[in-house]
Amino acid sequence: APTSMVLENLRFAINPERANGKQLRVGYEFTDTGESFTLVLRNSVLEITPSLADGTAAVVQLTRACGNRILRGEETLQSGMDSGAITVRGNPADVQALHAVFDRPEELPTPNISVR
Numbered sequence: 001a002p003t004s005m006v007l008e009n010l011r012f013a014i015n016p017e018r019a020n021g022k023q024l025r026v027g028y029e030f031t032d033t034g035e036s037f038t039l040v041l042r043n044s045v046l047e048i049t050p051s052l053a054d055g056t057a058a059v060v061q062l063t064r065a066c067g068n069r070i071l072r073g074e075e076t077l078q079s080g081m082d083s084g085a086i087t088v089r090g091n092p093a094d095v096q097a098l099h100a101v102f103d104r105p106e107e108l109p110t111p112n113i114s115v116r
Contacts, residue, residue: 003035003064004050006071010039010102011046019044019101026098027052027059030067041098058090073104 007028024041029052038053039046052059066085069075077099080086088095 003030003033003067004037004048006067007037007039007048011048013103014041014044014046015101015103016044022097022101024094024098025053025056026095027056028067029059029061030064031061032063032065035064039098041101056090057094058088058092060095061087061089070099 019041022041022044024039026039028037028039030036036050036052038049038051038056040049040053041047062080062085066075066080070077070080075085077086077096081088081092
């Protein structure tokens with residue numbers, strides 16, 4: 001799926017309790033695709049802009065593959081930073097605060113599937 005669509009889907013993964021009262025603006029640069037986005041969280045709503053906006057607290061640089069691993073729960077922001085796969089310009093605490101408001105894979109309900 002296009003990166004913009006993947007990021008748009010994050011709007012539905014906001015945990016309202018953890019997002020309550022937070023105001024964050026974080027940029028993302030995908031080094032392999034040349035794409036840039038800004039994610040803005042305010043009033044427990046996430047907005048995605050397809051460019052780097054002014055006033056971002058931090059800019060995260062990573063590959064799309066690394067971003068996919070994080071979304072699937074196979075890697076964390078911290079493990080990516082520790083390995084050098086992710087670089088953060090600016091305040092990493094704001095990036096960690098943004099990532100903390102998303103639903104975690106282990107918190108999602110297991111779908112009821114019956115095979116006939």
